[in-house]
Amino acid sequence: xxxxxxxxxxxxxxxxxxxxxxxxxxxxxxxxxxxxxxxxxxxxxxxxxxxxxxxxxxxxxxxxxxxxxxxxxxxxxxxxxxxxxxxxxxxxxxxxxxxxxxxxxxxxxxxxxxxxxxxxxxxxxxxxxxxxxxxxxxxxxxxxxxxxxxx
Numbered sequence: 001x002x003x004x005x006x007x008x009x010x011x012x013x014x015x016x017x018x019x020x021x022x023x024x025x026x027x028x029x030x031x032x033x034x035x036x037x038x039x040x041x042x043x044x045x046x047x048x049x050x051x052x053x054x055x056x057x058x059x060x061x062x063x064x065x066x067x068x069x070x071x072x073x074x075x076x077x078x079x080x081x082x083x084x085x086x087x088x089x090x091x092x093x094x095x096x097x098x099x100x101x102x103x104x105x106x107x108x109x110x111x112x113x114x115x116x117x118x119x120x121x122x123x124x125x126x127x128x129x130x131x132x133x134x135x136x137x138x139x140x141x142x143x144x145x146x147x148x149x150x151x
Contacts, residue, residue: 036132037086040097041079046141047108050078054104058084061094061124069095090130097123097136105142112142121145 038058042051054074059066072080084097102116118140127134135150 035087036090036127036130036134037083038090038095038127038134038136039080039083040136040138041077042074042099042138042140043078044104044108044141045139045144046105046110050074050076051104051138051140052076052078053107054078055100056080057098057100059096059098061096066096090127092127092130094124094126097125099123099138099140099145101140101142101145110142117143118145123147125149 040056042054042056043049044051051074055071056074057071058069060069070084072084075081099121101121102112102119105112105116121138121140123136123138125134125136133151136147137150139146
């Protein structure tokens with residue numbers, strides 16, 4: 001978080017000072033700029049549950065070949081924790097999230113044809129303003145998927 005042009009780091013020994021400074025800045029009308037982050041979560045709409053245990057990869061698609069930036073598995077709430085990118089590591093550019101849906105559904109015991117209709121779902125997207133948070137949710141079944149820019 002940037003406050004008055006200075007970087008503040010949240011450390012246990014200075015948490016009270018940060019909270020005090022932020023509260024004082026709001027009271028004084030100082031603009032606080034929050035660093036953005038990239039997050040995602042997956043909902044299994046066939047079962048009506050969060051898609052726990054789905055493998056997700058993030059690539060920097062602005063380079064050739066695309067560079068793997070991280071790989072996660074969704075937790076019990078279907079979320080990738082921690083955020084894929086945040087703070088100084090999160091910059092404007094083109095990215096690609098790959099969700100391994102067929103792998104997830106097969107692990108849950110779904111009988112899928114070979115090849116599966118929905119296999120690896122690649123969502124290519126751009127980040128124009130890294131000071132904003134970008135949330136990329138995925139709603140998925142073995143036969144369909146949907147996404148949008150969430151908050």
